[in-house]
Amino acid sequence: MSQEAAGSGSPHELKAVLFDMDGTLIDSMPLHERSWVLWHAELELPFDDPDGFFHATAGRTNVEILRDLWSDRAEAELEALAHRKEVLYREIAARELTLIAGAAEVCAQARARGLKVAVCTAAPPENIAVAFERFGFAALVDTVTSPADGLRGKPHPDIFVEAARRLGVAPENCLVFEDAPLGIEAARRAGMAAVVMTTTLPGSAFAHYPNVIDTLADYNGYTLPTHLTRKENPHA
Structure with a gap:
């Protein structure tokens, strides 16, 4: 799906990428x-x-x-x-445990462009630690948000909203990467555009989410957009 297919409205400059972890950054x-x-x-x-x-x-x-x-x-x-x-x-x-193909390159691409990077996950801290130690995410990520911070899990938008707050970036300038419908819904409620990773479910499982601007099997050859267009206003 092209960026233009995201719908009407003024495009917003991409300033932060927010990654789910399981099934999105890591092939877990x-x-x-x-x-x-x-x-x-x-x-x-x-x-x-x-x-x-x-x-x-x-x-x-x-x-x-x-x-x-x-x-x-x-x-x-x-x-x-x-x-x-x-x-x-x-x-x-x-x-x-392995990475989703191309994940490290996309994180490095975000860093090279000066974008903020967050991991927003329902995983417990011990699981996060396993992935960070195994793949060196600490050098690529600005913040991590999870229910361990006292935040509600997805589909509530809390994890994404808190990440944007910590990064000092408005929701409309954030792009979420997710592999789960509950995560895409959480991004929608947060007012954020999203990219679906079909590592867990087929793209058809996300067809009705208006905030989806792209669908990927993995990150190989993927270039982060410069601007985002949101389809609809969020509601909780």
Whole structure:
């Protein structure tokens, strides 16, 4: 989809790029899927529709996901269950985690152009640390926002809004990269244009989001735009 297809309105200069992490910068979603399978098996729970599960939950925190499954359980129990799932993920990620093709080059491209860069993720701090240590993101990223900062998870816009505030950039000057519908919706609510990464779901899963200006399988050959056009006014 071309930038012009984003709709009417004055174009805004691109000043910041905001990346989701899992499935957007790092090729972690297959590893998360495997860890959820292991987690369900440990608890002897059925897991008959993994595709539907990931479509509905990508971008949310584990506690938010588990609270919907077991609303009657204590918060401490949900947190322990959520922690166990991430332990399983990190055991796999420490050995196998890779970048989405071209991700490092796009981050470097943003740096070379003087753009601000943020990672905006629902991942817990320990998972963020694994990726940052493995790929040296600290040298490429200005700030990280996550629910660990007391922010609500996606589709709430909080994580993106806070990143823009920290970077000193208006929402209309930010471009979000996301692989999950809940993340694209969070960007829309934040008033930000977005690029869909089809690493987790096909582009058709995002067809009705008016803030999407491009759809990518990976970053190879991708050039960041200079200006953005937003389709609609956001609403919470």
